[in-house]
Amino acid sequence: MKIKSQRDFVSGIMLIVIGLAFAIGATNYSFGSNIRPGPGYFPFGLGIILAILGGVVFFRSLRSGPENGDPIGRMPWRALFCVVGSIVFFGFCLPRLGFIISFPIMIVFTSMAGQEFTWRDALLNAVILTVMSYLIFIAGLSLNIPLWPAFL
Template sequence: MIIKSQKDFFSGLLYACVGGAFAIGATGYKIGTSARMGPGFFPLLLGVILALIGLYIMFKAMVVKTPDGDKIGSWAWKPLVFIIAGNVLFGILLGGLPSWGVPAMGLVVAIFGTTFVVSLAGDTYKVKEVAILATILSIGCYCAFVLLLKLQFPVWPTFITG
């Protein structure tokens, strides 16, 4: 069969691979039954559903004709680099790197750092708007994770809180 929509085909392939990997990984846990679910039941179910959605999208990409074939464009390197760098920075700022002597900076600093780095991935960058967004995200995450869920992790840098 000929692929009639490259974008749909490869996105469906990605869904099917990720779903299959989750389903296979979930078999390492106790599955249980639908009446008494084990820890692997939900990831297995989600993985199978995601894989089936991916297979459906791949099938549709080979059957439904699109006007230009939905060719895949070039890689968007700038957003890819800044978003991955922002995620790595979040982990480093939240937990620190003791082997390199970098202390844990806490949730608030991690969110601010990540927001400023990831915002560089877009076409426009306005410091005032990014600062407002980082402030709102920090307050929201503090309320959700620390106040409501009572999670125990550093909120402020360790050299401030002791």
Template sequence: MKIKSHKDFFAGLMFLAVGGGFAWGATTYSVGTGARMGPGYFPLMLGVLLAIIGAVIMFKATVVETVDGDPIGKWAWKQIVFIIGANLLFGVLLAGLPSFGIPAMGLIVAIYGLTFVASLAGSQFNFKEVFVLATILAAGSYGAFVWALNLQFPVWPSFIVG
């Protein structure tokens, strides 16, 4: 078997692995039937569908000829670090880390932190644009999750609201 498109082959492999993992994890829940779906039905079907899509992409990568083998480029380490770091920071700011003495800062502060750190992954940084984006995201998130869905989690830092 000769791989004719490395990008497609490894993307399909990633889909296959993630879909298989979700499908396998969903079997620990009650799956049920199509008429009476259990909590594991949707993740199982989604995982199986994702795995099938991955297998089709991998098959296509071994059959369809591409120019110069469509090689995989360099890893974008800067972007990986900033995007993953932004998501970790969001979790820490939202809920805090009591074992380290870090208090919960709430949804609004967490969204500002997420937006500013994630924007550092790009090639250019404009404070004013990022601030406007963070404000829109914070207001939209507050409206959607706190006001409309009435979800219960900290919105403001705990030392402000008590």
């Protein structure tokens, strides 16, 4: 088997899996009938359609273009880790440590995702953004955000 587009090959398989997963999941709910469609009717149909579309993407990846073309390419692991990690960190720490502590740490953590990271800029940015966000969201818009650690 010769793969012509790596990106389509992988994404086609993913779509087929997701579509089938939804379709199979939908069988847990009553399908109903055309006259009285149940909760499983719409998701089952959609799941099948998605799987078919995934199939089209998949088979086309075997046909068009030069061999082994359209590679997936290098994954930016560092950016992926820092960005996703800092969001999860923020979600986890905000209710526990409060805004004043978790927010600046999150910004420094996020900044590490960039290729031009320097501690000076990141810390400066963290201070500015924390003060700004405090003024806008907490002092100005009085949003309900925990400020200080929960154990204090």
